[in-house]
Amino acid sequence: MSTAPGPVQAGVVVDELVRCGVRDAVLCPGSRNAPLAFALHAADVAGRLRLHVRIDERTAGFLALGLARGSGLLVPVVTTSGTAVANLHPAVLEASHSGVPLLALVADRPPELVGTGASQTIAQAGIFGSAVRAAVTLAVARSAADHAAWRSAIDRAVAAALGTLGGPPGPVHVNAPFAEPLVPGDDPVPAGRDNGLPWTDVGRVRRLPPPLPLDPSAPTLVVAGDGAGVDPALLGDTPVVAEPSSPLWAHALRTGPWLLGSLPPPAQVVVVGRPTLHRGVAQLLASPAVAVYAAADPSGLPWTDVPGTVRAVGALPALDPPADWVRWWREADAAGSAALDRALDRLGAPRGLGLARDLVAALPAGSRLVLGSSNPVRDVGLAAAPRPGLTVVSNRGVAGIDGTVSTAVGAALTHPGPTVALLGDLTLLHDTTGLLIGPDEPRPALTLVVLNDAGGGIFGLLEQGAPAHAASFERVFGTPHRVDLAAVARGFGASHTLATAPDELAAALVPEPDGPPGLRIVEVRADRATLRAGHAALAEEIAAAVAAVGATPSQPS
The missing domain is CATH 3.40.50.970 (Thiamin diphosphate (ThDP)-binding fold, Pyr/PP domains)
Known part of the structure; x- marks a missing residue:
């Protein structure tokens, strides 16, 4: 039997995360997560990933969120047990609702200590509730012979966080109970696949929704919020009202949010992403005089429909609204922009x-x-x-x-x-x-x-x-x-x-x-x-x- 099975398990977990494509990791100092701290530091020294150490777990969670948003890759944030885990909850909630892959990899006390009054010990399993795409608790390491099960569990967690199997990407909770000793000995980390691949290489599933049953030639307005966009080529000259964090913002009318309060509504609206900023948009989507459709999110996130008016969800066909409709919106936007600049x-x-x-x-x-x-x-x-x-x-x-x-x-x-x-x-x-x-x-x-x-x-x-x-x-x-x-x-x-x-x-x-x-x-x-x-x-x-x-x-x- 290994003299330090916990640190060996931590080494396997970090090695498998690197094999799954992790390039950045965030760590908060602690005692119970010492095995993971040693393993992450070793991976950083070896140039296998870039480690970021922070003393505040809430800050660490949002740093990992920013790293994941910026890179598009899964980023783990590693903490010790107890309230340290609870401080990740705000970042986990943001990652869940915005579809950002985040891995809350948190240390725990062995299960026999939960409920006994042991220091820094709480019931961590299920702490994030429905905010996570999956919650996994690793078995307490007893022997390095279990490394295949540890690697397999990490691969499942990564697949859930990335949405590889067709679900929406988001946060995943991996709970890792460690028994003492918590510092590494001379035990080697069992090798993974020789070719550098994950233990289980999970292929990505892609789903193609049917096209929206709308009239591409009708007077149409596209309303775009945070989240995935659509191919701008499909929009043609269609007027777009987009929030700044939408990929369609560069194609949007500058004064679109102001115009919604001044102009009659279109015949139909297509919602892309998750618009939440402007009350004029909310009022437009609630209007019974407007046919509202939602472009399906390619990552599988749910469509936005606060007033319950969306008629269909699907793929956006190429739009070709009337030329006089487009010209009217462009001229109104130009006049509104000039007035805005004069006032500012x-x-x-x-x-x-x-x-x-x-x-x-x-x-x-x-x-x-x-x-x-x-x-x-x-x-x-x-x-x-x-x-x-x-x-x-x-x-x-x-x-x-x-x-x-x-x-x-x-x-x-x-x-x-x-x-x-x-x-x-x-x-x-x-x-x-x-x-x-x-x-x-x-x-x-x-x-x-x-x-x-x-x-x-x-x-x-x-x-x-x-x-x-x-x-x-x-x-x-x-x-x-x-x-x-x-x-x-x-x-x-x-x-x-x-x-x-x-x-x-x-x-x-x-x-x-x-x-x-x-x-x-x-x-x-x-x-x-x-x-x-x-x-x-x-x-x-x-x-x-x-x-x-x-x-x-x-x-x-």
Whole structure:
């Protein structure tokens, strides 16, 4: 019998993950997960994977999420037992709802210790509930002869996380109970397949849905949200209203979200991905006068249908809407864009919208842009001109602000070009531990552009921001603070720049020549008090400009 079966099992697990294509792994320090820590460190030293060590499990989970989003590969996040596991839950939920392959590989105490009052021991099996695609508990290692079963279990977990067999990709929980000893001895790791393949090489299953039963020549609008896209060639000249994190955003109308409140609805709408940002889109999809269809997600994620109006789900056929319909939307978009720019150039316009416009325009081709899930992603969707040469990442699965800094770090570490994140001050403060990167860890080249309005600006645009609720708003929704972001940056070893004009912003986005990679914070200050009135004034100006374009083209009865 092996003198240290647990560390041997850990070595087998890490070796099999590498054989399955894992190239990055995130580790949090602990005692019970020591076997996995030693195995991951050895794989990192050997150049078989890249290891990232973090002290905060919630940060680690979102770092793994960002690495997986950026690379498209499965990324494991490894923790010790107890509350360390529970801190992965927010990232697991985001991965589940956005279809990101994530492996929560967590150490546990042997089952005989559960319920006995042993330190750092909880009931970990099933802790993530229905949020995971699969939950596997490895048997406590007793002999290296069991390595085939360990490898097979890892292959099943990887297949579930990647959606290889036709299900949607997402997170998987592997629970690994370890009995002492927890440090490796002289026992060799049993070899896997000689050709470097996984123990069980799982072929990918692909499903082809039937075409949507719609009229390709009808006046059609495509509404696209976060998630998988469709072949743009199928759209032709069809007007598209897309959120920034949609692959179709580069093909979208700039002022589409504003136009929905000013123009009559189309005959039919095709939903692509998961649109969640704009109320105008939600109202359009709920309209009984519109035929709503959903493009099937190629990875198997469920279609979006909040009001229950989708008539069919399937493959998108080539669309060819009437030329006068297309021309009308293009002319309305041009008029709306001109009005938007005139308003944003005036002093006193919402600073977040102007910042979003200027930032997107200033980014060099090949950049990756990470957007916070509060106002920043909405500001880009409402004000920036869609453009090619830019990939946009945003945690829209459950749209929380938690872990945004860590997600951006992971996205930057898997991107060869510039990576910039646009986020609010509360989103930054919610994940300041994401700025904590040890001296021996891979460091990203990442610029964080922070709109600092000293509180929760988005609530001022919601119902609770109405004047009738002014007496309670500031304390319980505005949540003001007096944090010095320059001091925060200095404390974490990041650089800090205060930008007050668009030309200063553009200059701040360019790192110093030949400078080392690292974190940079560019702070832009704003006033929340004028946000609600500013948005309302913008909507009125855009509506007036669109009204001057002329009457809607006739629609078939």
